[in-house]
Amino acid sequence: MSFAGALPSTYWRTRSALPGFGLSLGFTVFYLSAVVLIPLAALIIRPWELGWSGFVEEVTAPRVLASLKLSFGAAAVGAVLNTFFGLIVAWSLVRYNFPLKRLIDALVDLPFALPTAVAGIALSSLYAPNGWLGAPLMSLGIKAAYTPLGVVIALTFIGLPFVVRTLQPVLNDLSRDHEEAAATLGASRFQTLRRVVFPALLPALITGAALAFARAVGEYGSVIFIAGNLPMRSEIAPLLIIIKLEEFDYAGAASIGVVMLGASFLMLFALNGLQSFTAARR
């Protein structure tokens, strides 16, 4: 029995009456290290067998640069589209009542739940030149599947829930008092939205967009079927990692992996910074 008196408070933990601290934290740290931290360390160490110049040469090779540019660029476009439409979807779901609202609300999580390969083949056959959406687009002269536009479509699909689900609770908590006050003071509806509502939503909007972007940068399954995977044109960075692995170029694969990992860590830190900044302002 480990009652409070038996356990001294140390500099790194305060004592507790509850048992199981050592066991639960011990297993947590062990499992975290074995499954996540040590494998990630293996990734971070690997490219350095090429040396710094070898690493730089690897990640600035034209084909690698083109794939990184596509992954980051298409993810950014997808995030912008999702921010715009996600705001409209979240606003409609929180503020208005309309038929099938609950069904649509539940459907928003579909990209979380639907396996990415399933989404990939579905989007691919939808936007293929003879598909339900691809054929009308072709008659307009727009080729969607097997082009960078296809990559954007897939990444928009995958990122939508992040923006909507980040905005919804903030919109729900947003008190109408502020809007009423603004209106009472003579603001037009547009002024109220722009000066009162929008600033309150901005942190959540940025967070949602960043989450959608971070997810889209590394996305693989939903993209490769619709992308066409032409080197230098529609080949995403995660696919290039797999190609390099198949050529047993482990260091090359790890180099691209490290760049992508570095980018997602930067995003994570920036987001944490943003969250503590907005928390401090409240």
Added chain:
Amino acid sequence: MSDLALPVHPRGATQDHPVARVLLVTTAAFFIVLFLLLPLVTVFAEALNHGVSAAVAAIIEPDALSAIRLTVIAAGIAVPLNLVFGLCASWAISKFDFRGKSFLITLIDLPFSVSPVVSGLVYVLIFGMQGWLGPYLRDHDIKIIFALPGIVLATMFVTFPFIARELIPLMTDQGRDEEEAATSLGASGWQTFRRVTLPNIKWGLLYGVLLCNARAMGEFGAVSVVSGHIRGQTNTMPLHVEVLYNDYQFVAAFAVASLLATLALVTLAVKTFLEWHYADEIAAVHKH
């Protein structure tokens, strides 16, 4: 339309113009139908393109059955392990105060911000032919990459945070009073957990397991890197879908995909049900 020009709004100060309202709802519905509903409908429509019997034949074919078996086995190992981890992590984090707690939570969330392909890559770098342990494993005839252990490891990595991140905020919200009362009345740690904590978190736990399982069974990128795509042996369901699709066997590909889509729909339905009926007993972030 004339009231657009008026400075005072007869509708009420916080109401949007009816036209704006209709426009916004229509845009939202259009976007949802275009980007979410149509792909979903496509899966089932393509699967049934040559009738039900063709779709069923593609599902009960031996390679498909072996893919289904492998998917269930991989999820059956990865999800319980992540469940034990989630319980340990949330117990340690919610019931005790120690330094580095928020750093630990950040580390637990880490796999969410790693690309699925990179999640698979890390294990190839350790266990692959030219990985750290590659020569040792080859000499001792142990297969991890291109075999079940690699698939399980990759699945564990990508689904690692699901249950922990569901339980940590829930158990932190619930506090320690009930557990402390039980312990002071002489209950052992295990009794306290089983009789006090577990009943409090059961719906949250189910919620986490549900999402964890959906991702585990549907994971593609990470598993694709470590599986080797050996048909009938190391193909999970999503990988089998890929092989069939790349073979131009569209009906078969969409038939297997429709099984996965059904899993996704059941997951969404149960998830929505839990959010409506047990809002207080799952983490606050999911309340509607």
